[in-house]
Amino acid sequence: MAAPSSRSAPEERLVNLLVALMATDQGLTKDTILASVAGYREQSESGASKDALEKMFERDKESLRGLGVPIETIGDYADPDDLREARYRVPNDEYALPEDISFTPAELAVLAVAGGVWSERSLSAEARSGLRKIRALGNDVDEPILGFSPRLSVRTPAFAPLQRAMEQSRVVSFPYLKPGEERPLLRRVRPLALVDYESRWHVFGFDIDQDAERTFLLSRIVGDVTITRETFDAALRDGAGDRAVAGLNEVAARQQALLEVNPGTEASLRLRRRAQPAEQGILVPYVDAQVLADELASYGPEVRVVEPAALRDEVIRRLQATVDLHADHDGEHA
Amino acid sequence: MSAARPLHATERAALILQLVPYLLGKGEVSVAEAADEFEVTADQMRDMVQKLTVIGRPGDGGYWQLPGDLFDIDWDLLDERDLIVITHSVGLERSPRLTAREAAALLAGLQLAATLPGVGDQGVVQSLLAKLARGAASAPADVIVAPGPVDDVRVTVAEALREGVAVSFTYQAPDAAPTTRTVDPVKVHIADGQWYLQGWCHMRQAMRTFHLDRVSDVALTGIPIAHGGEPVPDLFEPGAGEVAARVRYPHQIAPLLGDYLARADIVAEGDRDTATMRVADEQSLKRLAARLGGEVEVLAPAGARRATAAWAAAGLAQYR
Numbered sequence A: 001m002a003a004p005s006s007r008s009a010p011e012e013r014l015v016n017l018l019v020a021l022m023a024t025d026q027g028l029t030k031d032t033i034l035a036s037v038a039g040y041r042e043q044s045e046s047g048a049s050k051d052a053l054e055k056m057f058e059r060d061k062e063s064l065r066g067l068g069v070p071i072e073t074i075g076d077y078a079d080p081d082d083l084r085e086a087r088y089r090v091p092n093d094e095y096a097l098p099e100d101i102s103f104t105p106a107e108l109a110v111l112a113v114a115g116g117v118w119s120e121r122s123l124s125a126e127a128r129s130g131l132r133k134i135r136a137l138g139n140d141v142d143e144p145i146l147g148f149s150p151r152l153s154v155r156t157p158a159f160a161p162l163q164r165a166m167e168q169s170r171v172v173s174f175p176y177l178k179p180g181e182e183r184p185l186l187r188r189v190r191p192l193a194l195v196d197y198e199s200r201w202h203v204f205g206f207d208i209d210q211d212a213e214r215t216f217l218l219s220r221i222v223g224d225v226t227i228t229r230e231t232f233d234a235a236l237r238d239g240a241g242d243r244a245v246a247g248l249n250e251v252a253a254r255q256q257a258l259l260e261v262n263p264g265t266e267a268s269l270r271l272r273r274r275a276q277p278a279e280q281g282i283l284v285p286y287v288d289a290q291v292l293a294d295e296l297a298s299y300g301p302e303v304r305v306v307e308p309a310a311l312r313d314e315v316i317r318r319l320q321a322t323v324d325l326h327a328d329h330d331g332e333h334a
Numbered sequence B: 001m002s003a004a005r006p007l008h009a010t011e012r013a014a015l016i017l018q019l020v021p022y023l024l025g026k027g028e029v030s031v032a033e034a035a036d037e038f039e040v041t042a043d044q045m046r047d048m049v050q051k052l053t054v055i056g057r058p059g060d061g062g063y064w065q066l067p068g069d070l071f072d073i074d075w076d077l078l079d080e081r082d083l084i085v086i087t088h089s090v091g092l093e094r095s096p097r098l099t100a101r102e103a104a105a106l107l108a109g110l111q112l113a114a115t116l117p118g119v120g121d122q123g124v125v126q127s128l129l130a131k132l133a134r135g136a137a138s139a140p141a142d143v144i145v146a147p148g149p150v151d152d153v154r155v156t157v158a159e160a161l162r163e164g165v166a167v168s169f170t171y172q173a174p175d176a177a178p179t180t181r182t183v184d185p186v187k188v189h190i191a192d193g194q195w196y197l198q199g200w201c202h203m204r205q206a207m208r209t210f211h212l213d214r215v216s217d218v219a220l221t222g223i224p225i226a227h228g229g230e231p232v233p234d235l236f237e238p239g240a241g242e243v244a245a246r247v248r249y250p251h252q253i254a255p256l257l258g259d260y261l262a263r264a265d266i267v268a269e270g271d272r273d274t275a276t277m278r279v280a281d282e283q284s285l286k287r288l289a290a291r292l293g294g295e296v297e298v299l300a301p302a303g304a305r306r307a308t309a310a311w312a313a314a315g316l317a318q319y320r
Helices: A010-023 A030-036 A041-045 A050-066 A105-114 A121-135 A159-168 A240-254 A266-272 A289-298 A309-325 B009-026 B031-038 B042-052 B075-081 B100-113 B122-134 B152-163 B251-261 B283-291 B302-317
Strands: A072-074 A087-089 A148-150 A170-176 A185-197 A200-207 A212-217 A226-231 A256-261 A282-285 A303-307 B086-088 B142-145 B165-171 B179-191 B194-201 B206-211 B215-224 B243-250 B265-269 B272-279 B297-300
Touching (some): A010 A050, A010 B009, A030 A041, A030 A050, A041 A050, A050 B009, A105 B122, A121 B009, A121 B100, A148 B100, A159 A170, A159 A185, A159 A226, A159 B100, A185 A212, A200 A240, A212 A240, A240 B142, A256 A289, A266 A282, A289 A309, A289 B283, A309 B283, A309 B302, B009 B031, B009 B042, B009 B086, B031 B042, B100 B122, B152 B165, B152 B215, B243 B251, B243 B283, B251 B272, B283 B297, B283 B302, B297 B302
Parallel strands (some): A148 B179, A185 B142
Antiparallel strands (some): A072 A087, A170 A185, A170 A226, A185 A200, A200 A212, A256 A282, A256 A303, B165 B179, B179 B194, B194 B206, B243 B272, B265 B272
8 A cells, every 4th residue: 555645735635624514414523523524634633733734624615616516504493693503515416417317328429529619728628527427327339420620719807706696696896898888887787698799709797887788799898807806796696698699689680880891702692691681782790890890891892881880980990090091011120 | 738836735525535436346457547637747746645645533532543443455565566456445436416516617618518519419518517516516607608600611520520531621821822631530629609620621732721711612521531541730839930020019918919928939028028920821920910000010021011001001992
């Protein structure tokens, strides 16, 4: 057998704590844990202060909860706030995947595709970790689905803190730069859903100052997302994703750009896919005038905006700025 | 796979919780196979398995644990044959629930996977959505992927891929005359909502990438795939004989240039960056510059700079 190390690694202590909390029905008091669970016990015996050990225990509990471990605190019934005599346990059924969940071979093959879509490293690791837990159930797998490489990208740092705030039902604040405005405005929002719509990430939530639900483009969050201490009712999140998508669909149905496109061009190919024919040209639905103006400007002379006027002006502004920036025809010596 | 990186204690603990049910399910598994599944090195895997043997229930008297209170493994098999077998377990036998974040990451991936023609019918997807929600430790944050339209072109290309036959279509590249192509499909990529087909082009006698928005008149052929096994380049990998380009832009808009900057050399001067990169087609630069109107300046090649000015001027002339 390998020589026992004198000081155990923190992950050993964490897992020992979990095993102890799962092995008990009535729960263990903090004192019992510190005196008997390997990792704490040695440090108790070698004279570590009770205060330090208790802090370590609090941190370890948070770490385990962060891993999704449901740690129950059974308090004093007479005084629920008095935690001196509290007992801790982990109910096995809430810890483990439900025993009646199993996955068919076809489902596992599709899940394998789903687990591979994230380009961003930490989300990719989360997906693959979830997949490992499911594979450990030992269900049979179909032949892998080959030939498809679907990818989801997250290019903005706002995504992770927004997701964390949603999980904890906490209000966030962030500087948001609306197009056409000089300076960003600090928005205070209860974040309810992250939505990839037309391949752009949006956060849907309740804007506290506007007193209404709003959808924000993550690319226009121009500074740090701050997670505040203020919480909100998690029930607000119910069905939020569907509401957000329905809202965006509704905007797209309401906003239509009337465009003339030259046949056989890139603009014609790309725009006609999502357009309705109109008497003069085609009608293209859109959710964000700035995003559509970017695309239309890229087509140069292949497309002309008939209306709305605001969209036309945005396209003209981009084309004019491009002309101005390249006017000298002499970039190499600029 | 991502090479093994140093892990935090909590991450290592998370792996141990997944490792026990995995090993019990396997019965006997090689260190190499287990290391592969957990994306760690063989040494890290051996270390994790050895550490298991100091984990267990607290001893009954509150003091030292007896052997039966700890996990145990077959040491001879591990030392001599690099095989892992758990011979005694004291808990953790069942797979842990998914964390909210693991479930959210898989649920979002599933929504994208569900848009692939022929991958998982609606029944499979609905059943998976329900199972993932039920298997999560707490309610995952809503991370929604709204599906884009899936048209005949996408359905037919996916069918060709499944059937293993070539597909023929008209391809209209930007700033070029349309061509008729016959292609052995190898892979369908979806990136930023755009669909691409990679395959062996019978006309060019080489692997090529086709943007599916530029494909029309698509049809399955009866020609079995002959070049499916050839190596496929990365989606945006620059190949040989391409154009060296240089652009300048304010540093903060770099994310908007996306894949253009994937392999660029970037030099910062104040708050502006100058990127030198290879592009497939210098004509694409005028479209990039106009899209980010006034933010991106094309410096080189000179022809692309002139083309950019002319492109924007011609667009503008429509409104005069």
